[in-house]
Amino acid sequence: MAIKDIISSIVVFLFSLSAYILAADFGGGAELFPRGLAIIMMIASGLMFLRAVFWPRLVPEGESRMEMADVKRTAVCVLITIAYVALIVPLGFATASIAFIIAIAYAMGYRNHLALWLTAVLFVGTLYLMFVRVFHTPLPEDIIFGLFH
Structure with a gap:
């Protein structure tokens, strides 16, 4: 070990x-x-x-030893993470991050939908505001925020 x-x-x-x-x-x-x-x-x-x-x-x-179900779940989480990194620029930070949090939670078996969606939106919204307003760091253009312009 x-x-x-x-x-x-x-x-x-x-x-x-x-x-x-x-x-x-x-x-x-x-x-x-x-x-x-x-x-x-x-x-x-x-x-x-x-x-x-x-x-x-x-x-x-x-x-x-990992059970086969654990190996599959881990592989799915790795693929979701790779997709997240690839989608940050085309979808934008907020859209890709919300989708990532929700997809990972579902892949891990979390099923409290209200808590999951609220947490994802509030967490990503807080990060977005922190980076844009506090750190003055531009993030990739976002599909979600593009709807409100």
Whole structure:
């Protein structure tokens, strides 16, 4: 199990480092949140690496095998995430983000429709206002907001 933690921690660290470097181009203060999140992920992956290398007895034992349904659900979530990234520019941030949150929640089995839709719209609306009004960061033109012009 320790070797899996070592490999996972290295992958997460490299991914986080890439995110940290790429966020530098955001400018206008918009880089603070993604860079902060990347730093937290790098610290956590570093701790995971240290635990696996120096204290392998602390790594949880046991076999963690995924059921086929879990593998399918994970694959669907990965595909939804790839689609989200691809659709941000053509659909816009708000439309793609609302669709992403709803699709991921449904794929994970969440079925409280009112809570799901309210959460998606309010969360994305809050993020949109924060980036546009507070950080003054332009986001891709959006289909939803285009209807109101």
